Amino acid sequence: MSFETLIALRYVRAKRQESFISFISLVSVIGIALGVAALIIVLSVMNGFQKEIRTKMLGVASHLEASGVNGQLADWGLVQKALAGDPRVVATAPFVNAQGLLSSAGSVRGALIRGIDPAQEPGVVDVGEHMVVGKLTDLKPGGFGIVMGVEMARALGVGVGDKVNLITPEGQFTPAGMLPRLKTFTVAGLFKVGMFEYDSGFAMIDLSDAQRLFRLGGNVSGVRVKLTELMQAPQVKHDLYARVPDNVVLTDWTDMNASYFRAVQIEKRMMTIILTLIVAVAAFNLVSTLVMVVTDKRADIAILRTLGASPGSIMRIFMLQGALSGVIGTVSGVAGGVLIALNLDRIVPVIEAVLGTKLLSSDVYMIDHLPSDVQFADVSTIAIIALLLAFFATLYPSWRAARMQPAEALRYE
Structure with missing residues (x-):
């Protein structure tokens, strides 16, 4: 030293x-x-x-979404198959996205309504792991069940088994004029992802029920994708454009939450x-x-x-x-x-x-x-x-x- x-x-x-x-x-x-x-x-x-x-966010959203340029995807089965062919894709699932109003006993809440396939949805998001009551598979085609966040259920004053009215913005023409479309759903489950935005303003229904309610026929809003590495989403999105038709728009999670x-x-x-x-x-x-x-x-x-x-x-x-x-x-x-x-x-x-x-x-x-x-x-x-x-x-x-x-x-x- x-x-x-x-x-x-x-x-x-x-x-x-x-x-x-x-x-x-x-x-x-x-x-x-x-x-x-x-x-x-x-x-x-x-x-x-x-x-x-x-x-x-990714517990409710997805790593990547493929949607139609006009908000609807017709040949979604072919698009889903093409996306699943990439080795970096873990799972895919079709979905329908729409806005609506949920009402019960005088209480009204705006919500993002998502139509899902209960069998495929757990592959792309983990909402099913955050279910407080019930499970996603309780949503049955034609059963008109709905799964919502616990904060929304609290605001509406409902629980599992209770009825709620879903009002869609797409109205229908009647002799009395334009009237909103309304359908009664039964609460099939409650989830809590721990994020107030989703717990208070997000609900899911069966895919076929959503197609019927929002008059989509056999179309869907798009296909959601889960990747092996979420940080590679921008690169995977760029590569997947070669696999999908020209009328398909790809959006990754960094685009959806960029700001x-x-x-x-x-x-x-x-x-x-x-x-x-x-x-x-x-x-x-x-x-x-x-x-x-x-x-x-x-x-x-x-x-x-x-x-x-x-x-x-x-x-x-x-x-x-x-x-x-x-x-x-x-x-x-x-x-x-x-x-x-x-x-x-x-x-x-x-x-x-x-x-x-x-x-x-x-x-x-x-x-x-x-x-x-x-x-x-x-x-x-x-x-x-x-x-x-x-x-x-x-x-x-x-x-x-x-x-x-x-x-x-x-x-x-």
């Missing part, structure tokens, strides 16, 4: 006569640790939020910049700390110079001292931030119990808990940035110490 390292370690451990310097040094280390920990926790929460929302995921990405980038500035402020507190240390150690520097230490050695001593403070702060921040981020599911309920309030409301934030996803790439990037900032903060004080002349330093000793 070089003498520069030994002296730097001694300066870090030493109890100086000027306690204020020690206090400023401690504050700098704590500031770096808190900034690093905060950055890790915030990015982990944002990663978790994005992952959780994506998972819940949301773009907003999350921008927010994550801005939060990274803001919290990095906090780390930078803490790191550059090392400048004032090291300047005061250099002033405090003028005599030591002069003695080392007279003993033969070069200006470069003096500079390395104080650079190592500042770098050690940066390393201690960064390591402490990384350890604390990762530990908290990994245990947020235990920490948040305690905070909620102490405050007597719920931090996340599902009707505002789309989910009702605080997710966390610690990613190694984020943690390593944050640690490297903090260490670099701490290193750059040592350059000026170290250079100033190296330029100090022994005679000038000892003049007033």
Whole structure:
């Protein structure tokens, strides 16, 4: 171990006569640790939020959809077979999408109505795994059953076995004028995917019932597709165009939710910049700390110079001292931030119990808990940035110490 390292370690451990310097040094280390920990926790929460929302969205939506240019797909059986021929496609299922009003006992709710094939639908989405009461196979052709979210059922005041009226926007001409089409359905099941938007505004009926109700004949709105790798959806979509007719439009999950995921990405980038500035402020507190240390150690520097230490050695001593403070702060921040981020599911309920309030409301934030996803790439990037900032903060004080002349330093000793 070089003498520069030994002296730097001694300066870090030493109890100086000027306690204020020690206090400023401690504050700098704590500031770096808190900034690093905060950055890790915030990015982990944002990663978790994005992952959780994506998972819940794809629990109801699909990786990819093939639909007709006019909103209807006639030869959907051939399209489904063509899509299933790609080895990256896991499953396919036809669907009908439409808007409607559900009413019961004076309560009315707007809803997205989806006609599904109960046998094929579980292959493309996992709504069936979130059923609270009943199951998708309870939807029978001609039975006019309906499965809806628990929040919608609560708003309508209905449960399994109760009747609801479905009013479609496509009216019918009668001698009395245009009248809306209305059909009574029986609630066959309830689901809860954990995303308020779907739990309160989404319902499913049998595919043949939807075709009859919305006057589609044998047509469907399109075919939904599940892929082996959801992140490959844009590339798979591009390749599948060669398999389907020209009148088929392919849309992947990134197209359907582009604005949301773009907003999350921008927010994550801005939060990274803001919290990095906090780390930078803490790191550059090392400048004032090291300047005061250099002033405090003028005599030591002069003695080392007279003993033969070069200006470069003096500079390395104080650079190592500042770098050690940066390393201690960064390591402490990384350890604390990762530990908290990994245990947020235990920490948040305690905070909620102490405050007597719920931090996340599902009707505002789309989910009702605080997710966390610690990613190694984020943690390593944050640690490297903090260490670099701490290193750059040592350059000026170290250079100033190296330029100090022994005679000038000892003049007033």
